[in-house]
Amino acid sequence: MSKLLNVSSSPHVRDQVTSQNLMLDVAIAMIPATAYGVYQFGVKAALVLLVSILSCVLSEYVFETLMGKPVTVSDGSALVTGMILGLNMPPAIPLWMPFLGGVFAVIVVKQLYGGLGQNFMNPALAARCFLLISFAGPMTTFTYNDAVVSPTPLAAFKAGQSVDVAAMFIGRIPGTIGEVSVIALLVGAAYLIARKVISIRIPAAYLITFSLFVFIFGQHDLMYVLTHLCGGGIIFGAFFMATDYVTRPVTPKGQIYFGILLGVLTGLFRLFGGSAEGVSYAIIISNILVPLIEKISLPKAFGKEGK
Amino acid sequence: MGLATFKGGIHTYEGKELSENKPVQVLQPKGEMVFPLSQHIGAPAKPLVAAGDQVLVGQKIGEAGGFISACVISSVSGTVKTIEPRMVANGSMVTSIIVENDGKYQEIKGFGKERDPKALSKEEIRDIVKEAGIVGLGGAGFPTHVKLTPKDETKIDTIIVNGAECEPYLTSDYRMMLEEPEGIVKGLNIILQLFDNAKGVIGIEDNKPEAIRLMTELVKDEPRITVCPLKTKYPQGGERSLIYAVTGRKINSSMLPADAGCIVDNVDTVISIYNAVAKTTPLIRRIVTVTGDAIANPQNYNVRTGTNYAELLEASGGFKTEPEKVISGGPMMGQALFNMNIPVTKTSSALTCMSKDEVAINAPTACIRCGRCVNVCPSHVIPQMMMQAAVRSDIDTFVKLDGMECCECGCCAYACPAKLPLTQAFKEMRKTVIASRKKA
Structure with missing residues (x-):
């Protein structure tokens, strides 16, 4: 033997899954919703997505370079943040807004707290909320069939109008680029669950709690519940944003509590709040509570149950 | 329901095909x-x-x-x-x-003499096991006579023979089940002789159907012995996982198997008990698998303890490609060697030679809190949080998080997509905690 042998502590084998693979899987899972958004809203939607992604990736690259830190753009997390941010934008938004959002998401919410794994709020959602508060007008102006300004079905529904649930399920409605097509989102969600990238715990607890909440405090009507499930960003939020690794509890029981909290908050905001929407705020508020949820949901070690 | 198993664990590349069909060869030092x-x-x-x-x-x-x-x-x-x-x-x-x-292999007087275990008292059997130097051959090396002497022998109701062999690459237990199944049954019967209230269970992972078939056939007329097929999953052969799979009982780090009414012995240990008691042959040999993708001819050897590892390597035709890592034992719990001038001991289960070191290839990155470590942990703790405590050398938090329940199986470090050396950090922390407790 000419070379020296490597010596390290066991185990000596590693799974093939890397953080980068997981991020790419999340990106792949968003392709159906992205494709549908571009198909429905056209070139301007594609540009919004492109600007969001470039803004996030460039922000990460520039910040890490300036700070003399290793550049981690290749881990794919900035790409995912950019996609989620873009999919959360109305298609007709001025392009400098998603750009600003990307800078805020990556630099303020993620990098200033220590980079990947250290942020306590979902960067894309925090940026969306930042833009919503700062530029309420453009952020809530939705177009459909080119330049026709119309309310989202959820807003119309809240105002007491009747809506077409089938159109909402397919996505033939105004809304943000990525939230409109429930079916496209569910295809991506199925991919994530089948690949074991996410567990069903958070989305299931979230959607069940939310359904019960609107059934009890809204109308005792299944069609009413279904309309709420197909409207707004709840499906997108439940499968793609509430499940963000960094900002959800890592304890299995905590994930259930987290889902329940999300369901209650979203129901509260949608039924009793000023806006028809509530998913983004529900998620970032729950994000803040994650350390507390983890504290009360630590599992009992094997063989120490009941002790 | 399916096969008996536990919650957590991982499915690795098994690597058993390299040596599972190689009959055991006797290797003289x-x-x-x-x-x-x-x-x-x-x-x-x-x-x-x-x-x-x-x-x-x-x-x-x-x-x-x-x-x-x-x-x-x-x-x-x-x-x-x-x-x-x-x-x-x-x-x-x-x-x-x-x-x-001296190469003459002159035996001590009485060596190899056959005797009838039934004619021996419980004390005589325990004494023979002790004098034969028998320890747990699965890897831990816990003295077997101590295991066979629990505080209250009437409370022992299950003797589990560990034939799971969940560690990747290892095939020594499998070969023993195929080649010396009678020895296992006879050895188990000797242990059962010590525990009047116990039944015997031979647990085997279902990736060894031939062993399950053979052992089941052999125990069909044994009223006190059954075979329990187990789901193939690492660490199915870990003591806590195995006891849970077979009996549904749980023990934690501060309990002994006897606290759950169980005694667990590895296949090769049981055969050693049989050899010592019925054939007056103390523990002087063991089965070692020489394997890995860097080995020219993977093989299972019956080796005299004390033999140099380098001789095993030579017998297997040496390396066909240059190894990056050589492990005493399997890849999950074995120890990396930097030198082959090491003796085969009672607990040497394998010499695994890898042409690529996956640890060196995969540089650690930031934890993304994905929770994969939590999903695979058979001790049901939160490795992600324990790692944060370990990085800060925060002993109090580590203990509060039940870090001492870690069995060091390596599942978390295997599963981690950020390739963090979780198990290594936990071993360090556990050592520190145990040392500080001893001082106190």
Whole structure:
């Protein structure tokens, strides 16, 4: 033997899954919703997505370079943040807004707290909320069939109008680029669950709690519940944003509590709040509570149950 | 429901196809024999011989140095050259008896004499097991006579023979189940003789259907013995996972299997008990799998303890590609060697030679809190949080998070997509905690 042998502590084998693979899987899972958004809203939607992604990736690259830190753009997390941010934008938004959002998401919410794994709020959602508060007008102006300004079905529904649930399920409605097509989102969600990238715990607890909440405090009507499930960003939020690794509890029981909290908050905001929407705020508020949820949901070690 | 198993664990590349169909070959040693006085958990043995003494095959050369300790038996005949520290697989220097093998294999008087276990009392059997130097051959090396002497023997209701062999690449237990199944059944019957209220269960992972078939066939007329097929999943053969899979009972780190009414012994250990009790043959050999993608001819060997690892390597045709990593044991719990000049001890299950070191290839990145470590942990703790505590050397938090329940199986580090050395950090922390408790 000419070379020296490597010596390290066991185990000596590693799974093939890397953080980068997981991020790419999340990106792949968003392709159906992205494709549908571009198909429905056209070139301007594609540009919004492109600007969001470039803004996030460039922000990460520039910040890490300036700070003399290793550049981690290749881990794919900035790409995912950019996609989620873009999919959360109305298609007709001025392009400098998603750009600003990307800078805020990556630099303020993620990098200033220590980079990947250290942020306590979902960067894309925090940026969306930042833009919503700062530029309420453009952020809530939705177009459909080119330049026709119309309310989202959820807003119309809240105002007491009747809506077409089938159109909402397919996505033939105004809304943000990525939230409109429930079916496209569910295809991506199925991919994530089948690949074991996410567990069903958070989305299931979230959607069940939310359904019960609107059934009890809204109308005792299944069609009413279904309309709420197909409207707004709840499906997108439940499968793609509430499940963000960094900002959800890592304890299995905590994930259930987290889902329940999300369901209650979203129901509260949608039924009793000023806006028809509530998913983004529900998620970032729950994000803040994650350390507390983890504290009360630590599992009992094997063989120490009941002790 | 499906097969008996536990919650958590991982499915790795098994690597067993390299050596599972290779019948065990007897390998005679060539060079000097090294018998470390500590090949087991507990106090080191005390040497009974001195430089210049003549020893015989089967002669006790080290006396158990306490209750939790084990005797050391010479596997060859020859002359004691010296007693000096030698390096063992975990890298530490252990006082060892060095014997110059005369190649005659002269046996001690009475060696190999057949006797009827039924005619022996419980005390006689325990004494034979102790004098034969038998320890857990699965890897931990816990003295077997101690296991067979629980506080209250009437409370023991299940004797589990561990044939799971969940560690990747290892095939020694599998070969023993195929080649010496009678020895397993007879050995188990000897243990059952000690525990009147117990039944025997042979647990085998379902990736070894041939062993399950053979053992099931063999125990069909044994009223007290059954075979329990287990789901193939690492660490199915871990003591806690195995007891849970077979009996549904749970033990934690501060409990012994006996607290759950169980005694767990590895397949090879049970055969050693049979050999010692029924054939007056103490523990002087073990089965070692020489395997890995860097080995020319993967093989299972019946080796005399004390043989140098380099001789096993040579017998297998050496390396076909240059290895990056050589492991004593399997890839999940084995110890990486930087030198092949190491003796085969009672707990040497394998020599696994890898042409690629996956640890070196995968540089650690930031934790993304994905929770994969949580999903795979058989101890149901939160490795992600324990790692944060370990990085800060925060012992209090580590203990509060039940870090001491970690069984060091390696599942978390295997599953981690950020390739963080979780298990390594936990081993360090656990050592620190145990040391500080001893001081207190």
